[in-house]
Amino acid sequence: MAKILVNAIEIRTIKFNEEDYISLTDMLKAKDGEYFFSNWLRNRNTIEFLGIWEKVYNPDFNCAEFDIIKSQAGLNSYRLSAKEWMEKTSAIGIISKAGRYGGTYAHKDIAFEFAMWISPEFKVYLIREFQRLKDEEQKLLGWSAKRELAKLNYRIHTDAIKQNLIPPELDRKKVSIVYADEADVLNVAMFGMTAQEWRDANPDKKGNIRDYATINELICLSNLESLNSVFINDGLPQSERLMRLNKVAISQMKVLSEVTDRTIFLPDLKEV
Structure with a gap:
């Protein structure tokens, strides 16, 4: 579960079936609560949009209902609740969760419409x-991939x-x-010094080079x-x-340094 802040309102997001869902319950804090949600759900344009979305993405959608x-x-x-919508049509675009992080969530496409x-x-x-959140997640995935690559190489x-x-x-x-x-x-x-030489030169810093x-x-x-x-396996001397x-x-x-931001620090590497 992740959270985004929209107009000072904290809104939860979750993953469901590998898709992003946004809390409508949290979004309602910007309006009049459940009564406002009921009005949106009973609106004919809303129902038509939800029906089209389900027909495209949900093979089990109950078209007759x-x-x-x-x-x-x-x-x-006419009145319609989120629970009734889900139970009658087997919809997946809007879901309800119980427990500590409970509430009504909608697929991001539907949440944006709401x-x-x-x-x-x-x-x-x-x-x-929401896009800022996705960008941060991508950066985290990229960093995780680099860490896994480093572990494999190690x-x-x-x-x-x-x-x-x-x-x-x-x-x-030994x-x-x-x-x-x-x-x-x-x-x-890489750095032009051993780990001990770096520690001797940086007594105030924690960690290693x-x-x-x-x-x-x-x-x-x-x-x-x-x-x-590879060099070790080939038998080359140190x-x-x-x-x-x-x-x-x-x-x-x-x-x-040429393919990234030119302001990134480039160490003054010299031949040893």
């Missing part, structure tokens, strides 16, 4: 804030070290030293991990691997 409802829509004596009934201004702000890198550089008889403490040493090969190739890396640096570092695992990785880092950072 819909025709009965449509014939009565707009009459002064927002127009509240006011054109409310609809514009609702669409804007596993490939450590496996290459384990299979090629660590003798079976080595104790755990094994850790080998891993740290190879991590520093990447640090020197990679915690302060830019997105471009992290992308490049992930690529270096993959390349170093000194040669370091030289090659450093040249790749310089080249890739120049490319990344």
